[in-house]
Amino acid sequence: MLEARLEQAAVLKKVVDAIKDLVQDCNFDCNDSGIQLQAMDNSHVALVAMHLKTDAFSPYRCDRNIALGINLASLQKVLRAAQNDDLLTLKAEDAPDVLNLVFESAENDRIAEYDIKLMDIDQEHLGIPDTEYAATVTMPSSEFQRICRDLNALSESVSIEAAKEGIKFSCQGDIGSGAVTLRQNNNVEKPDLSTIIELNEPVGLTFSLKYLVNFCKASSLSNTVKLSLSAEVPLLIEYKMESGYVRFYLAPKIGDDE
Amino acid sequence: MAESPTKDAQSQDLDIPLSATFIPPSITRPLLSSSTSYTHHSPHPPILTSSDDRPPCILGVDEAGRGPVLGPMVYAVAYTPLNSSHFLKSHSFDDSKKLTASFRSQLFHSTCTPSHDLHTHVGWSCTLLSARDISSGMLRPNTVGAYNLNAQAHDTTARLIREVIESGVNVAEIYVDTVGVATSYQAKLQKQFPGAKVTVAKKADSLYPIVSAASVVAKVTRDAAIEVLAEMEQEEEEKVEEDPEANGEDQNEAEKVEPAEDGKQKGKRTWDKVVEMGSGYPGDDKTKKWLKSNMDPVFGFGNRAVRFSWRTVADMMDGKGANAVGVEWEEDVDDGDQRITGFFTSGDSVGAGNGSWYGVPVKADSF
Numbered sequence: 159m160l161e162a163r164l165e166q167a168a169v170l171k172k173v174v175d176a177i178k179d180l181v182q183d184c185n186f187d188c189n190d191s192g193i194q195l196q197a198m199d200n201s202h203v204a205l206v207a208m209h210l211k212t213d214a215f216s217p218y219r220c221d222r223n224i225a226l227g228i229n230l231a232s233l234q235k236v237l238r239a240a241q242n243d244d245l246l247t248l249k250a251e252d253a254p255d256v257l258n259l260v261f262e263s264a265e266n267d268r269i270a271e272y273d274i275k276l277m278d279i280d281q282e283h284l285g286i287p288d289t290e291y292a293a294t295v296t297m298p299s300s301e302f303q304r305i306c307r308d309l310n311a312l313s314e315s316v317s318i319e320a321a322k323e324g325i326k327f328s329c330q331g332d333i334g335s336g337a338v339t340l341r342q343n344n345n346v347e348k349p350d351l352s353t354i355i356e357l358n359e360p361v362g363l364t365f366s367l368k369y370l371v372n373f374c375k376a377s378s379l380s381n382t383v384k385l386s387l388s389a390e391v392p393l394l395i396e397y398k399m400e401s402g403y404v405r406f407y408l409a410p411k412i413g414d415d416e
Numbered sequence: 417m418a419e420s421p422t423k424d425a426q427s428q429d430l431d432i433p434l435s436a437t438f439i440p441p442s443i444t445r446p447l448l449s450s451s452t453s454y455t456h457h458s459p460h461p462p463i464l465t466s467s468d469d470r471p472p473c474i475l476g477v478d479e480a481g482r483g484p485v486l487g488p489m490v491y492a493v494a495y496t497p498l499n500s501s502h503f504l505k506s507h508s509f510d511d512s513k514k515l516t517a518s519f520r521s522q523l524f525h526s527t528c529t530p531s532h533d534l535h536t537h538v539g540w541s542c543t544l545l546s547a548r549d550i551s552s553g554m555l556r557p558n559t560v561g562a563y564n565l566n567a568q569a570h571d572t573t574a575r576l577i578r579e580v581i582e583s584g585v586n587v588a589e590i591y592v593d594t595v596g597v598a599t600s601y602q603a604k605l606q607k608q609f610p611g612a613k614v615t616v617a618k619k620a621d622s623l624y625p626i627v628s629a630a631s632v633v634a635k636v637t638r639d640a641a642i643e644v645l646a647e648m649e650q651e652e653e654e655k656v657e658e659d660p661e662a663n664g665e666d667q668n669e670a671e672k673v674e675p676a677e678d679g680k681q682k683g684k685r686t687w688d689k690v691v692e693m694g695s696g697y698p699g700d701d702k703t704k705k706w707l708k709s710n711m712d713p714v715f716g717f718g719n720r721a722v723r724f725s726w727r728t729v730a731d732m733m734d735g736k737g738a739n740a741v742g743v744e745w746e747e748d749v750d751d752g753d754q755r756i757t758g759f760f761t762s763g764d765s766v767g768a769g770n771g772s773w774y775g776v777p778v779k780a781d782s783f
Contacts, residue, residue: 198756198757201753201755202755202756202757203753203754203755203756204756205756205760284756284757284760284761285760285761286760287760287761315752364752366753391759392756392759392760407756407759407760408756409753409754409755409756409758409759410754411752411753411754412752412754
């Protein structure tokens with residue numbers, strides 16, 4: 159059986175909010191390393207991988223590997239009933255047909271209990287190879303969100319170019335063009351506001367802004383976001399949590415890279 | 417209303433056989449077949465061409481087939497010199513809905529017959545907006561903005577009038593029938609045609625004989641178009657359609673016409689000729705039947721006759737009790753979007769036993 163308690167319900171709330179617009183139904187795979195999820199969007203252009211490690215829970219108990227097939231919209235509905243500070247306990251049998259969620263208020267003795275019906279989801283697991291990326295850029299997640307949102311108003315796609323001195327996001331649209339450049343800067347006092355570029359070689363790729371804007375819904379998970387780029391491989395966007403991560407992969411666009 | 421002409425009273429001065437359906441010159445089969453919208457202009461009536469001084473004319477505008485789910489929407493104008501307008505009254509032009517189908521047909525036929533005095537005095541033009549063009553206008557994406565039926569109607573009307581004026585007709589007065597608010601539409605048209613006096617009125621087709629003439633042109637053209645379309649669809653759908661009535665159509669049925677006394681929209685069609693398609697109104701049983709038997713469960717309808725933008729069609733495809741096949745539309749893949757599956761390999765073939773490692777999925781029968 160599975161029994162996993164999160165100190166803060168907010169963690170799961172944010173995870174679900176971050177991916178529910180990309181994926182409708184998916185399996186939460188529970189095993190002794192924690193709870194994992196891997197799913198593609200309907201058009202199979204983007205992939206999301208999530209891992210909540212056992213450290214995120216106290217206690218965490220999972221006797222057998224269980225796949226919890228969940229409709230994310232349903233899960234979100236139930237999670238709305240939880241306060242951010244509530245203790246959240248997930249429980250499931252070994253061959254479950256429901257997932258049991260218990261919300262315990264930190265302040266008073268309120269206990270709320272919900273069951274979500276599970277579904278049988280035939281899901282394809284993709285093997286993601288370890289990649290040595292040409293460029294890895296860490297920047298404030300709010301800044302990345304703002305750039306994507308601003309450029310999305312002009313165009314459907316953005317070209318991301320990483321060089322030694324900075325990272326440049328630029329786009330061409332019907333009404334005009336736009337570009338935002340972030341220079342490498344190390345903010346010692348507030349490290350979260352730094353833009354750090356680790357570069358093996360300069361790289362430039364084009365991506366669909368629609369997806370990037372969608373990924374940015376994960377910004378509440380972390381103050382910083384890490385972009386990893388290499389020519390002709392999917393962009394990796396990682397939001398690190400205290401004990402886990404949410405990663406998005408997006409294939410580069412072909413044809414119109416300049 | 418009381419002076420609805422009967423077949424007997426009117427038929428003596430008409431020279432076409434009652435049994436034949438009159439296909440007016442405004443029907444062009446190849447264009448109908450290709451779902452193209454088009455405009456037909458009659459030659460100028462001899463009375464206009466014979467005089468050099470371009471006599472001032474009155475022009476009437478009316479439409480037919482706005483509501484139906486099938487067939488084109490027809491806009492027609494008719495024009496005649498101001499001093500000849502009495503002619504029309506003497507030929508019992510009235511609201512086309514108050515005239516019988518055959519009488520309308522005869523009036524229009526006369527107008528197209530060179531020896532007839534109607535032909536000498538009346539010129540006409542009409543535009544057929546195809547079902548495809550109406551629907552694709554109404555269903556334009558939000559980014560462009562829908563081209564609604566009213567806007568299409570107004571633009572078509574204005575274009576028709578402009579073309580008539582540009583062909584050299586001295587239009588002095590314009591009369592338009594409208595279903596919407598008359599005043600704003602009148603102002604709009606007046607602005608576009610400052611040289612003419614524009615009158616937009618509800619029920620103009622029963623008030624002004626020239627509008628009645630236009631309404632006859634529109635209605636007969638529309639009915640003929642429906643009939644021709646039904647034939648075309650019939651030819652193509654022969655394999656699907658197994659209705660024995662379709663071929664054993666009784667010619668006499670065509671003439672089972674009665675003057676519809678009520679000017680109301682509902683039930684005004686009593687014409688039985690087009691057995692297959694009916695009137696094209698969504699409420700018409702024959703139309704319903706036609707739609708039902710002609711729907712492909714996957715592709716729906718051809719775009720020649722059916723207006724996709726109608727609720728009737730959407731409900732048949734997607735509504736409660738719809739018998740169309742459900743289609744799950746994957747999100748549009750933009751040009752240049754590559755699938756992520758092209759980069760990552762399926763775990764089943766590479767990652768040794770990943771699937772089983774994650775445990776057994778919940779079975780459907782466990783619910």
